[in-house]
Amino acid sequence: MAKSRHQELGLTDEKVLDMYRTMLRARKIDERMWLLNRAGKIPFVISCQGQEAAQVGAAYALNLEEDYAAPYYRDMGVVLAFGMTTRDLFLSGFAKAEDPNSGGRQMPGHFGQKKNRILTGSSPVTTQLPHAVGVALAGKMEKKDFVSFVTLGEGSSNQGDFHEGLNFAGVHKLPVITMVENNKYAISVPLDRQVASETVADRGKSYGMPGYQVNGNDPLDVFAVIKEARERAVNGEGPTLVEAITNRLTAHSSDDDHTAYRDKEEIEEMKKNDCIMLFSEYLKEQGVLTDDAETAMMKEIDDEINDATEYAENAPYPEPTDALKYVYAEEGGE
Numbered sequence: 542m543a544k545s546r547h548q549e550l551g552l553t554d555e556k557v558l559d560m561y562r563t564m565l566r567a568r569k570i571d572e573r574m575w576l577l578n579r580a581g582k583i584p585f586v587i588s589c590q591g592q593e594a595a596q597v598g599a600a601y602a603l604n605l606e607e608d609y610a611a612p613y614y615r616d617m618g619v620v621l622a623f624g625m626t627t628r629d630l631f632l633s634g635f636a637k638a639e640d641p642n643s644g645g646r647q648m649p650g651h652f653g654q655k656k657n658r659i660l661t662g663s664s665p666v667t668t669q670l671p672h673a674v675g676v677a678l679a680g681k682m683e684k685k686d687f688v689s690f691v692t693l694g695e696g697s698s699n700q701g702d703f704h705e706g707l708n709f710a711g712v713h714k715l716p717v718i719t720m721v722e723n724n725k726y727a728i729s730v731p732l733d734r735q736v737a738s739e740t741v742a743d744r745g746k747s748y749g750m751p752g753y754q755v756n757g758n759d760p761l762d763v764f765a766v767i768k769e770a771r772e773r774a775v776n777g778e779g780p781t782l783v784e785a786i787t788n789r790l791t792a793h794s795s796d797d798d799h800t801a802y803r804d805k806e807e808i809e810e811m812k813k814n815d816c817i818m819l820f821s822e823y824l825k826e827q828g829v830l831t832d833d834a835e836t837a838m839m840k841e842i843d844d845e846i847n848d849a850t851e852y853a854e855n856a857p858y859p860e861p862t863d864a865l866k867y868v869y870a871e872e873g874g875e
Contacts, residue, residue: 545827546761546823547761547827550761550764550765550768552601552761552764554827554829556601557761557824557829558824558829558830559601560597560598560601560760560820561820561821561824561830561838562838562842563593563597563600563601563618563621563622564593564594564597564618564760564816564817564820565817565838565839565842566621566627566842566845567589567593567596567597567617567618567621568589568590568593568817569839569842569843569846570617570627570630570631570846571586571588571589571590571617572590573846573850574586574588574634574649575588575791575795577634577850578795579795582635582854583634583635583636583649584636584648584649585648585649585650585794585795585796586634586649586794586795587614587615587649587650587793587794587795588615588789588790588791588792588794589615589616589617589618590789590790590791591724591787591788591789591790591791591811591815591816592615592618592722592724592757592787592788592789592816593617593618593816593817594757594758594759594760594763594787594816594817594819594820595618595720595722595757595758595760595763595785595787595816596615596616596617596618596619596622596692596722597618597619597621597622597760598759598760598761598762598763598764598767599619599690599692599718599720599763599764599767599783599785600618600619600622600623600690601622601760601764602763602764602765602767602768602771603688603690603767603771604687604688604771605622605623605624607658607686607687608658608687608688608689608690608771609658609659609660609673609676609687609688609689609690610623610658610659610660610690610691611659611660611662611669611670611672611673611676611689611690611691611692612652612659612660612662612669612691612692613662613666613669613692613693613694613697613722614650614651614652614662615650615694615722615789616652616692617630619690619692620652620654620657620659623654623657623658623659624654624656624657625641625652625654625657625659626849627845627846627849628848628849628852628853629641629642629654630849631846631849631850631852631853631854632645632852632853632856633645633647633649633651634649634853635853635854635856636858636859637853637856637857637858637859638856638857638858638859638860638863639856639857641653641654642654642661643661644859644863644866645858645859645863646859646863646864646866648664650662651663651664660672660673660676666693666694666696666697666700667693667697667698667700667702667703667706668702669691669692669693670691670693670702670703670706670707670719671702671705671706671709672691673689673690673691673706673717673719674689674691674706674707674709674710674715674717676689676717677689677710677715677716677717677774677780678709678713678715680716681713681715681716686775687716688716688717688718688771688774688775689715689716689717689718690717690718690720690767691706691717691718691719691720692719692720692721692722693719693720693721693722694721694722694723694724694727695721695722695723695724695725695727695732695735695736695741695784696726696727696728696730696735697727698721698736698741698744699735699736704748706719707719707744707745707748707750707780707782708748710748710750710779710780711748711749711750711779711780712749714749714777714778714779714780715779715780716774716775716777716779716780717774717780718767718770718771718774718780718781718783719780719781719782719783720767720783720784720785721741721742721782721783721784721785722757722785722787723741723757723784723785723786723787724787724788724789725786725788725789726789726793726799726802726803728793728797729793729797729799729801729802731802740752740754740784741754741782741784742754742782742783742784744782745781745782748780748782749779750779750780750781750782751773751781751782752781752782752783752784753766753770753781753782753783753784754783754784754786755783755784755785755786756785756786757785757786757787757816758786758787758788758814758816758819759816759819759820760816760820761823763783763785766783767783769781770783787816788811788814788815788816790808790811790812790815821835
């Protein structure tokens with residue numbers, strides 16, 4: 542009997558089911574965040590919907606016990622794979638004191654969790670890329686085998702940090718993988734008004750690294766290219782640039798109206814290529830997932846989200862003085 546695509550990639554049935562579960566969890570958390578925002582309970586949402594396949598496919602190709610991630614603001618799938626919990630994300634959304642990302646002091650989508658090797662992100666786009674390159678440099682200097690993984694949108698691939706970071710990584714052959722999640726819009730500006738090169742991946746050659754464009758709606762395609770990039774990195778062959786072509790199914794954020802710059806037909810066409818739906822269909826075709834198992838999985842995730850929402854909504858807010866935490870040195874060396 543011929544092997545399925547995921548088996549050819551070395552993925553078991555259990556592993557691809559876990560990938561789907563993580564994608565579905567990210568989608569359902571995001572959907573709940575929108576409801577809470579529209580109800581006036583949380584201040585802001587910047588969505589992962591449509592990009593979960595790229596995020597989860599990439600994360601599962603990494604060593605989730607040793608590698609470092611420098612995610613951008615949409616990367617709920619990445620941080621869930623690296624160990625952040627549903628409760629953690631809702632504590633962040635409600636800006637509560639227990640929020641592991643910032644203690645309730647940052648906007649949602651500014652991920653950071655030391656214990657899971659998730660580098661703290663900042664609001665200016667692409668600043669995470671030089672940080673990820675620095676981590677890769679440290680790993681190389683200390684002769685460690687971990688890889689640094691950084692993501693960004695295609696709009697911010699035009700920022701100076703992108704070019705400086707990739708150039709440094711290429712010169713020093715650092716173990717860093719840069720994945721551009723190309724959803725074709727920098728807020729409202731379409732791709733053809735952002736990037737003059739034929740693809741973002743083409744830029745890799747300029748910095749002395751291979752550049753690959755991949756179908757970001759297929760987690761298995763993304764897994765394959767990131768797995769190869771990681772092997773190159775740990776073998777001392779240097780960095781890789783990956784461009785995952787994907788779709789942003791929602792507005793840029795809860796403060797944006799994407800119908801002002803995208804017509805209804807375009808939005809409907811994107812929904813036909815929803816990565817969650819496509820991966821579900823693949824798993825069912827392979828006999829890995831059944832309708833009943835999917836229903837049970839959704840119920841389990843819904844229960845988890847309900848519990849996390851209730852906990853986070855009732856958790857205490859930070860004290861006003863907490864705004865100064867981790868900013869100035871404190872007595873006792875804390």
